[in-house]
Amino acid sequence: MEFMPPVHVxxxxxxxxxxxxxxxxxGHFWTGxxxxxxPREAAxxxxxxxxxxxxxxxxxxEHHVRDTYTLKLVIVTDxxxxxxxxxxxxxxxxGAVHLRKNDEPRGxxxxxxxxxxxxxx
Numbered sequence: 001m002e003f004m005p006p007v008h009v010x011x012x013x014x015x016x017x018x019x020x021x022x023x024x025x026x027g028h029f030w031t032g033x034x035x036x037x038x039p040r041e042a043a044x045x046x047x048x049x050x051x052x053x054x055x056x057x058x059x060x061x062e063h064h065v066r067d068t069y070t071l072k073l074v075i076v077t078d079x080x081x082x083x084x085x086x087x088x089x090x091x092x093x094x095g096a097v098h099l100r101k102n103d104e105p106r107g108x109x110x111x112x113x114x115x116x117x118x119x120x121x
Contacts, residue, residue: 006025007022007024007055007058007059008023009022009048009051009052009055019044020046020048020050020051021039021042021043021044021045021051022043022051022054022055022058029042029043030058031043075087075091084119087114091114091117092114
């Protein structure tokens, strides 16, 4: 993993019309998709709270392009042990899965749409 200088929020603009940008430790501006030396390309945030939220999303790795995969999930239970509604409620409560690769911020989120669960005959 390559070194990335720390990201911080910086106030720009005028006192009447303040705006906020994200900058890294090398002075680059965040454009919303990558870093740039050109301040005109910087993503502008209207409040510090919006800029800090963007900074947190960046720190969480949400700036990366994501791939989406699908899979088939088969659930087998004892006959009549669960109604579909009971199974959906139980799996929804316990079914969140978040995996990290080597404890790095990038990871896998497995999102299962339990509402689509149907009993097969």
